[in-house]
Amino acid sequence: MAYDKPAHFDPEPxxxxxxxxxGVLASILAVYGPWHADTVSRLRASAAGTDSDATRRLAHTICGALSQFHARQAVALGRALESHCRDNPAGAARTAELIDALIIELEALKSEIEAYVEHHKT
Incomplete structure (x- = not known):
């Protein structure tokens, strides 16, 4: 099976x-799976709620974690969600759209990390 360079994160930087x-890279990438599951769960709960400030804080935390992975698209979506929640606290429909887009990107990132780890097994 062919391996493509990741498009959703940049392992080189x-x-x-x-x-x-x-070795440290492998251990960090191994943590992504559990972090991903927890984060997606928290995002889904946030989409069902009405606390835009809590969603903003969650998005901020997600951006910090994802910036470590050099996951530019996911960080951009997280920042868009964070800004939206700060500037439009009553904009629930758009909040849900942004959360859905971020979850889709996190799923793509998870798949790429898994493929990267599998490809680089020693």
């Missing part, structure tokens, strides 16, 4: 951030 330590 992440590895550079870790001073080339592939």
């Amino acid at each position: 992440l590895l550079d951030d870790l001073r080339g330590n592939a």
